[in-house]
Every structure is written in C-alpha cells, then in structure tokens.
Amino acid sequence: MTPSLSSAVGISNLPNQRHKIVSRKGTNFTIMVVGESGLGKTTFVNTLFSSLIRDYKKPEHRIQKQMDHTVQIDVVRADIEENGFKVRLTIVDTPGFGDFINNQDCWVPVVDFIDEQHFAHVKHEEKHDRNKKDDLRVHVCLYFIPATGHTLRPLDIEVMKQLSSRVNLIPVISKADTLTPLAMASFKDRIRDCIAYHNIQVYTPPINHDDTESAKITNDIMAAMPYSVLGSETDVQNAAGETVKGRQYLWGTVEVENEKHSDFVHLRNLIIRSHMSDLIESTEEIHYEKSRSLKLTQSGKTDDDPQVTAKKNLETLMKNEEESLRKKFTEQVRLEETRFRKWEQRLIAERDRLNKDLENQHKSVKALEEEVDELIAKKNASR
Numbered sequence: 001m002t003p004s005l006s007s008a009v010g011i012s013n014l015p016n017q018r019h020k021i022v023s024r025k026g027t028n029f030t031i032m033v034v035g036e037s038g039l040g041k042t043t044f045v046n047t048l049f050s051s052l053i054r055d056y057k058k059p060e061h062r063i064q065k066q067m068d069h070t071v072q073i074d075v076v077r078a079d080i081e082e083n084g085f086k087v088r089l090t091i092v093d094t095p096g097f098g099d100f101i102n103n104q105d106c107w108v109p110v111v112d113f114i115d116e117q118h119f120a121h122v123k124h125e126e127k128h129d130r131n132k133k134d135d136l137r138v139h140v141c142l143y144f145i146p147a148t149g150h151t152l153r154p155l156d157i158e159v160m161k162q163l164s165s166r167v168n169l170i171p172v173i174s175k176a177d178t179l180t181p182l183a184m185a186s187f188k189d190r191i192r193d194c195i196a197y198h199n200i201q202v203y204t205p206p207i208n209h210d211d212t213e214s215a216k217i218t219n220d221i222m223a224a225m226p227y228s229v230l231g232s233e234t235d236v237q238n239a240a241g242e243t244v245k246g247r248q249y250l251w252g253t254v255e256v257e258n259e260k261h262s263d264f265v266h267l268r269n270l271i272i273r274s275h276m277s278d279l280i281e282s283t284e285e286i287h288y289e290k291s292r293s294l295k296l297t298q299s300g301k302t303d304d305d306p307q308v309t310a311k312k313n314l315e316t317l318m319k320n321e322e323e324s325l326r327k328k329f330t331e332q333v334r335l336e337e338t339r340f341r342k343w344e345q346r347l348i349a350e351r352d353r354l355n356k357d358l359e360n361q362h363k364s365v366k367a368l369e370e371e372v373d374e375l376i377a378k379k380n381a382s383r
C-alpha cells in the first residue's frame, strides 16, 4: 500500500516499512535539528514528540525537553512499540548558532557529531560488537531556515552544504505563522532556486516510475520542500471548538496540525511514516559507506583487503536476504489489503441490498396500511 501524504500518522504502520530482522531487536531512528538560535528547534522537538506519543498508553514514554536556550547537544528519546515492533526514536537537539559576531565554523560541532557517530559505528562493527546500544547515526537532519521572506543567507548555504555531504538533509522554514501564504510560496520558490543554484544535495526520495501513485506522492513531497513548520506546546481552541496544539493571536488561531497553516503534518508523515525506511537505508548505503571508506583509507586498509572483502560479501548477502524478506512482506501486506478491500466491498453491497429490501418492505407495509385505511373509510361511509 502506498501511504498517502495526508493520512494520519500511526505508529502501528511502522512495521510496514521496517519489518525485517529488526522487528525483534527494534530499529534506531535518529532525527537531528540544526539552525540559528531562537528558530523554534526545541519547541518543534517537543511538538513532534507530543504529537507522536499523544495517545501512548505508557506515560513514562512521554519525554519532554525543558524549554530554554539550548547550550549543548542534547539527546531526547522515546521507545515506541506497537504490535511487537520497536522503534527507538531519538532526536538530537543542537544549540542554535548565530549568537556570535563571527559565525564562521559555527557548524563544526554539529558535523563533528555526525562524523563521530559514523566512525564510532565503524569501530564497533570492526569489533563485531553487536550489542552496542548507542547507535546515534543521524538518519535525517532538519535544517531550520528563518522565515525572512527573502532567500537563503550565505550562512545557511554554507551550513547546508556541509550537512548535505554527510546526512539526509531536509530544509524547513521555521515559524510558518509569521509569513502570509503568498509570501511563503514565493519564499519557498526562491529557496528552491538557491538550493539548485548552489547544488546543495537535499534529501530526494526515490521515484518508482512503475507505480504512478507513489511517483505522484514523491513529486508532491518534492514540490512542498522546503517544509514550513510550526511549533507549539500550548493547547488552544480552534474554530470548530476542538482543543488542539497551536498558537493564539488577536486575529485568530494557527494550528500545528492544520495542513492549511503549515507543512508540519506532511513533514511528520514523510520522516516518521512514508520514508523512514528509505532514510535509514540511504544513511547506511550512502553516508555511512562514505565514512567507512574514509576510515579504512585512514587506517591504511582498502576495500581489497581479504578481511574487508569477506565482511563486505557477508554484508551483501545479508542485505539481499533482508531485501527479499522485505519484498515478501510487502507483497503479503498488499494481498491482505486487496482481500480486505474485496470483503469490504461485498459487505457494502450486501448492506445496500438489505437496505433496498427493507425499503421495499416498508413501501408494501405503507401500501397495505393505506388500503386498510381506505377500506375502513368505505365501511364507515356505507353505514
């Protein structure tokens, strides 16, 4: 099944994406937020967590970060589990830069963190230590762009370039409520042009041309990039009188999960639902492989080393096995879905038939009643 962009987030859908061997041990998924100070990164982290774990049965799994100026790289986690599938969701919240007169190299601690996680994993793989718990390789990095309405600043371009060579990068526009829809649309256009001009490699989902529906979803995802986001930890009343997370203004209310107000829901679906699996795979296959080769070169080994070749062959074998398992599972889900749809259709047809029968019975009862009334009237008249 191809997940629709607007469909609600359901943790129970995670197994559809990453259901392989990890199902027993669980899978790690790490998101990182980066950007200038005060753009709402920490607020966004809290908003995302509360929207994901809202109805979660175990209150201890609710994790809330203290709101304040973030001064060091902070890690927030939540273990999400449903139907036996575990996802260890981690968000790496970084201190905002831009507070200093000279912001040159402000991105160094952030990219160092990403590199260190990759290198630590190479080391741990070399030791065949499969029980290492703290795998913090970043699968997706959200870069917060201030909603200036102009275009990317040289600092944004520099940081995004540095990040995109190491990690799946998704640019987001912070505080969507501070721009009008028209200003937001042209701001997005200018950012897209700037990204293309500077050849910044932002995350692009793979397009499956054989599946027109999923190709359309992917195109829609790319058309909405960079995503505008909203953060709020406050409950407000929307126009329909419902209590929602949002921000209240004199002129009205902006709602975090209203698709007309920001791309929050689209972005959440993309990273947590529809493309989590691809973000994990591309991190392993592209970014981690790059770091691994670099580490090998640094340690004087090459990919031709017999030990390295044997390990690579084993990895390829395991990857292929995982891939075939994944395909088998997806196919099974698809068949079950089709079976369910058919059953649902039969049920609807049966309901319609019964309704029709009921209607006909109702009509004949009515006709009989009228006949009885007529007969009574005639009888009374003949008296």
Ligand SMILES: Nc1nc2c(ncn2[C@@H]2O[C@H](COP(=O)(O)OP(=O)(O)OP(=O)(O)O)[C@@H](O)[C@H]2O)c(=O)[nH]1
Residues within 6 Å of the ligand: 035, 036, 037, 038, 039, 040, 041, 042, 043, 044, 067, 068, 069, 070, 071, 094, 095, 096, 097, 174, 175, 176, 177, 178, 229, 230, 231, 232, 247
């Ligand atoms: N208008 C508006 N304000 C927001 C939004 N998100 C966060 N804020 C406000 O922006 C301020 C800064 O938010 P933080 O989440 O601390 O920002 P940060 O990016 O984590 O800042 P640093 O930790 O210094 O890097 C707070 O007063 C938030 O209430 C938003 O979507 N719209």
Ligand SMILES: [Mg+2]
Residues within 6 Å of the ligand: 041, 042, 043, 068, 069, 070, 093, 094, 095, 096
């Ligand atoms: Mg912060």
